[in-house]
Amino acid sequence: MLRRASLLSICILAAGCNQEQQGNQPPAGAVRPQVSVVMLHPRAVAITAELPGRVGASLTADVVPQVTGIIKTRLFKEGTEVKAGDPLYQIDPASYQASYDSAEATLQKDQAAIPSAQAKVDRYQNLIKQNAVSSQDLDDARATLAQAKADVAAAKAALETARINLDYTTMKAPIGGRVDASTITEGALVSSGQSTALTTIRQLDPINVDVTESSANLLNFLEAVKSGRIKTAGPDISVKLKLENGTTYAHSGTLRFVEANVSTTTGTFTVRAEFPNPDRLLLPGMYARAILEVGLAQDSFLVPQRAVSHNTRGEATASFVGSDGKVVQRVLSIQRSVSNNWLVDAGVSDGDRVIVEGTQLVRAGQDVTATEVSVDDATGDIRPLSQSSALDKPPVASAPVRAE
Template identity: 40%
Template sequence: MTDLRKLGGLLPAALLLGACRAAADTPPAPPPPEVGVIEVQMEPVTLRDELPGRVAPLRLAEVRARVAGVVLKRSFTEGSEVKEGQTLFVIDPAPLKAAVDSAAAALAKGQANLGQAEARAKRATALVQEGLVSREAYDDALAAQAMAHAEIAQARSALSLARLNLGYATVTAPISGRIGGALVTEGALVGQAEATPLAVIQQIDTVYVDIKQPASQLTRLRRAAMDASPQGAAGEHAALLVLDDGVEYPEKGELLFSDISVDPGTGEVTLRARFPNPSRLLLPGMFVRVKLAKRVDQAALTVPQQAVGRDGGGNATVLVVQPDGKAAVRQVQTGGVDRDRYIVTSGLNAGDKVVVEGHQKVAPGAEVRAVPFTPAPAPAASAAAPAAR
């Protein structure tokens, strides 16, 4: 009987000890997943139209032969940068030097004739006063002197022209820029019937982009550019450019409203934007897209593009961290793109915390730990310039 009482006392203690061991073996609950969030804020955003355009050089010059002759030498590397005044071609100068010598000899002959004519006119003047020569002989002497002066002037002009043509034998660059391929080779006869094209130079350190736009939209563009311009001055306004591979060009341009006219056949105007091109990434003839200011939304809400997803119906959605720390899916409406961000027109309010990073770790309704999102530096714009070199 005593043994049964002892066993009855030990049984509750054993059960209690087993329960404590089971509780000690249960792992703790995992912490809530960490997500990167941004707090949506109202900010002024410039809404833009995206229009097609073509790149054109700032200046273009055709290098032509201005004298006839045989090309002896090409003095540049095709496709290289040349400076204004740099020698490009040398045309055989021998015939032109001979023309200079001939003109110089004609001038010397004229000067000798002038000296003789002046001496005769001087003698005739003295003799006519004494009545020793006729008036006709005196007039002839003065006329001969005047003709000698005219011949001198003509000879000097001929010499200047010959020297000018001799200078044209050395063909130089009229502007600085990038030169294309040579259009003639050494040994070619140029300048016989016309000014033969030799090469083309295009200045592309700054370029134009020509944009076609309906004339009816011109006034709206002017007004939008005035609103978007921080200076509020007419004439030059910011424009952005997107390359044909979708990458945004790192340099900002200026929209020029001067020297535009309406094409009567199409009713369109050709606008020009001017862009710096220090890395020579933009080449004449290249197809690009230009973003022009449409209007300014002073209280826009934007979120990074990577924060926006799509549900089964194709609707745009974002994941929002609620005040209780739980994630919730919210449907939104987007109204355009500003750089790498969507402009949200409905579905969000200022102060909402939107998940940008860590979507795959979160299920709707789950508790999360929100930390500020830090974007990684974008390598696309910085890598574009070295690639162009």
């Protein structure tokens, strides 16, 4: 009886062990989870900086009177384009014309005194040789001639001043551009040197865009250039503009200057770009975002943002499908965002297959079935590859990718 019980116990233990071994193995014919992957290859990535800013006129001039008088006529149409030198206002010139005529008459009178004084000097120079006049008489004659010449010079200066004031009665555009509304009407009295401008002219073509960048980002960029990760674009940096409604401005601009001063309150500095504006689409005060192409990162990897998550330590991680078909999770070193991708400088290598869809259904070490897809850089949407595309063929970028 005891022997029969022992045999029964052995059979039960053997059956339990067999069931445990069968439970640790996947059932025969089990379906592997399906995941979508993107094959990574190194490529050149255009490094850009997208910075907020405001549009401003390239030239701005306030039109203020240089003489006092009554506005007789307004000679421009508000809101139109004017050229430098175009007449804008006519101040009543009557009093200034009279001053000019008076100065001209004074000059003629002073000029008439010179021949008489010159003749007296010439005569005394001949008489003094005969001791017919004293040296004092000759010196007085010379002083009279010098005074007459000085009077002529002063009269010429007064005449020029009167001419300038007379010209100022016709107020002209100091620069070309679009003229604002007039702040005064015909018949108004204006004063020389008044603080209130009669109108303002703004040059809109070309036009400036002033953007701000943090000093911290500048230091990071310079460090990347020094280490060789980024090759600078050179002195002629191209700039594109994204408008308030999300559209991209049709014309490219040029970087004009970088402010050599960092604000102590905001930690930012100003960067100015100049854009052509033939259609006058850009107006001063508009908000815009300038995209500066500052450099090129050679042999870089772009990992779709949808494939990257973070672990409990805050590290960026992504899941990959190894050559054996098993899932592997790695920690990535991210530099910056590039459209809908991350620019990664550590944690990936050529030919890696990163999972972009189905990550939630798998775990590290699990066997999966991988289907290669592509991810649109602009939208982040997944697109199927054609049947003829090989897994080991690198993607071809039709346009440089822009960093945000």
